[in-house]
Amino acid sequence: MKLIVGITGSTGVIYGVRLLEVLKKLGVETHLIMSEWAIKCLAMETEFQIGYVKSLATTTSDESNMAASVSSGTHKVDGMIVAPCSMKTLSAIANGYDDTLVARAAGVTIKESRKLILMVRETPLSAIHLENMLKLSRLGIVILPPVTEFYTKPKTIDDIVNHGVGKCLDQFNLEHGLYPRWGTFKL
Helix, strand or coil: CEEEEEECCCCCHHHHHHHHHHHHHHCCEEEEEECHHHHHHHHHHCCCCHHHHHHCCCEEEECCCCCCHHHCCCCCCCEEEEEEECHHHHHHHHCCCCCCHHHHHHHHHHHCCCEEEEEECCCCCCHHHHHHHHHHHHCCCEECCCCCCCCCCCCCHHHHHHHHHHHHHHCCCCCCCCCCCCCCCCC
């Protein structure tokens, strides 16, 4: 399996990092694109260095490299996950404004009818945000905000992050063991 992973400048950059860690462990080939603000959020929100994050990916491209392989539909991949997905990136994708490689790769994913997962991060949501999500959802794009579940009784931030990442991986039928499935524990 080959996936594009976009990490944009929204709080929750840990979701993208954890996603890359799990995908690497699962042997999934990844192409990483990080926005300028994702790199800034990485420094603000985590102890991870950019070199570590890039080392988790099979391939990386700069967000301004519009000649990267993932900017063309002839480059075969199974899909794309943007984790987290800023409202700016959501808007660019929803309106076909391919001003960055993340937006272009997402646009290519849509036009090639490949699976696209957007882990949107914002609260509260404005009508503009909701309209952009609805527009994309009607095209079959999966809008997957990392909403915390409590039935598994998360005890750490890692538990919460793992659940969000696991929900993304479920979209590609990747077995991960990141959280217990409904019905596997006593009520």
